[in-house]
Amino acid sequence: MQVAVWDTYVTKKDGTIMHFDIIAPTEIRDAAVIYNYGKEYLKTKGLENTSLTSKECLFCHIETAKPQWEKDIRQKGYFIYEMENCE
Template sequence: MKIAVWDTYVTKKDGSVMHFDILAPEEIKDTTVIYGYGKAYLKTKGQDGQPLTSKECRFCHVETLRPNWDADIKKQGYFIIEMENCN
């Protein structure tokens, strides 16, 4: 399976910037779905309500599915790779 990587930078409520990647099956092209995944993730981090649009989240590239992503993608449709300031 091929996985699309969406590079995402969201300004947190404290003004710092979170950087994370949203990974989803390549066939999902609807940005509303991708942004929904990002918003669900933000909610788990206490950052619900923060803007997540094409300004914050852009398609980056396609990768081959890795085993450690598989369970989350099957369960919730996506996987998040935390890069910076995600705590």
């Protein structure tokens, strides 16, 4: 399965930068859909009113999905790869 990786940086309430990737099937080309995936994830972190636009989230590259991502992609349509300050 080929996936698109969207590099995302969001400023948290305490001023730190949260860095994560939104990983979705390459067939999803509508950035608004990707942003909505990111907003769903941000709600789980208590950041439901955080802006998520092309300023914070940009297409990065395409790669082959890792096995641990595929379950979430099949169930939710996307996978979030947490990198920095996502706790």
